[in-house]
Amino acid sequence: MSSKLSTFICQNCGTETSQYFGKCLNCNSWNSIVEEIKSKSSTYKTIKNSKKAIPFNEISSQKISRFTTGFKEFDRVLGGGIVPGSVVLLGGEPGIGKSTIVLQSAGQISLNKKVLYVTAEESLEQVKIRWERLNQNSIDLKIFAETNLSLIIEEIKSVNPSFAIIDSIQAIHNHEMESSPGSVSQVRACSSELQNLAKNNNIALLVIGHVTKDGALAGPKTLEHLVDVVINFEGDNISSHRLLRGIKNRFGSTFEIGIFEMLEEGLREINNPSSIFTNKENISGVTTTITNEGTRPFAVDIQALVNKTFYSNPRRTTTGISINRLHQILAVIEKHVGIKLSEFDCYVATGGGFEINDPSSDLGVAISIISSLKNIPPLASSSFIGELGLSGQVRKSNNLRTKIEEAARLGIKNIVVPILEEDRNNFKNLINIKEISNIKEAVEYALLK
Secondary structure, rough: OEEEEEEEOOOOOOOEEEOOOOOOOOOOOOOOOOOOOOOOOOOOOOOOOOOOOHHHOOOOOOOOEEEOOOHHHHHHHHHHOOOOOOEEEEEEEOOOHHHHHHHHHHHHHHHOOOOEEEOOOOOHHHHHHHHHHHHOOOEEEEEOOOEEEHHHHHHHHHOOEEEEEEEEEOOOEOOOOOOOOOHHHHHHHHHHHHHHHHHHOOEEEEEEEEEEEOOEEEEOOOOHHOEEEEHHHHHHHHHHHHHEEEEEEEEOOOOOOEEEEEOOEEEEEEOOHHHHHHOOOOOEEEEEEEEOOOOHHHHHHHHEEEEEEEOOHHHEEEOOOOOOHHHHHHHHHHOOOOOOOEEEEEEEHHHHOOOOOHHHHHHHHHHHHHHHHHOOOOOOOOOOOOOOOOOOEEOOOOHHHHOOOOHOOOOOOOOEEEOOOOHHHHHOOEEEEEEEHHHHHHHHHHHOO
C-alpha cells in the first residue's frame, strides 16, 4: 500500500483541499491550486516537556542588544539595528536593489561580526562581480552558493555566524518534499527550519523574499507571521530613489521608512529626505505639508491642477493620495467654502510621487486645489497641517510638535495648524504659527491676505 497521498494547495493563500478546483474557495484566485505529494506516515512524536509555565515576575528581562547594518537609514527602519536571534524578511520588486543593499550591509557588518551570505540564485562568480562594482571592504564575510536546505543548515552550523543572509527563500528547497522550490509548502517548511535554527543558535537571519505581480510578498501568509521584522524595498524604474519601509517590527515602530539613492557604485543613504519632495516654490496650486511615516516627519509638496472640464463627468486623478480622500475634500470645499467644483477637472499629485497616508495632509490638498482654481499663490514659505472633518472643521493632528519642529528646521516661516493643546509660546522662537478651526479661516489666511 502506498504511503503517499495527493493534496491540492493554493499557491496564493496556502489553503489545502482534497481535490482540484479551478478557483480557490478561500481567496477566489484562479488557476493557483497545485497538486503536491504528502506522506501518510505520522510525524508526531512523544516529546518530554521539561519547561513549566511561570509568572511574569519570575521572568528576567534583559535589554535588547543590537548591532548596526552600516546604514543609519536601515538601522532606523529596524528600530535601531539588528537584534541577535531575530529573523528579518526583506521583499521587493525584481531589480529594485535587494541583493545590493544586503551585500553592502554584509560587508559593513563583517568588519565587526562574522557574516555568512547564502546565495541560491547566483553563482559565486556573479556575486563577486557585484562585489567589485560596489567596491566594498570586508574582514569576516563568507559566501556560500547552495539551494539545498539541509546543506545550507549544515554550513550555517559549521560557520556559526552572527549574521546570516538567505538570498532568496523561494530559491531553496527541502529535498524531503516532492514539491517544487517556491511552492507554498516548500517556503513554509524552509522558513520554519531556518527560523528554528536562528532562534536556537542566536543567529540574526535576513531572508530575501520575492513579491507577486500585485506587490505582495510571495508565499504563504504564515511566512510574514513567522518572522520578527518585515521590510519592503520600494522604488520605480524612472527615479533613482529607493524607499525601505517597515511593515512589521517586533522590536520597534512599524511604517518607519529609510530613503536611499541608487548610484553606479551602489546605494547611498539620503540624510535630508525632505529636500527630495519639496522645491520651496511659491506658485499657484502648490502647497507644502508635513506628514509622518512611523516616527519620522517629512515635508512633501502637494500639487493641484484645476481646469474647466470638457466631459459630462469631471475627471479626478491622484498620485500619492487616495482618490477617495480627494472626493471627500472636494465635497467639503463645495459645501463649506461655496466653490462649485463639479464643472472642473481636478488633478492632485505629491512631490516625487511620495505616497501619503497621513490624513493631516487634507488641509494642504484643499488649499492647493483652491489656489489652482483662483490662480493665486498661497502665502509664501508656508506649510499646512490638519485633517478636514466633514463639517468643515480642521481636526487635531498626531505628532504635531515634531511636524512643527521639522518645518522650522527646513526654514519654513509660517505654519497653519489646528488649535494647539499646548502653549504656542513653546514654538514662538521657531516659526510663526497660525491656529485655525475651520477651512474658511485657512483659505482667508492663505489666499486672501
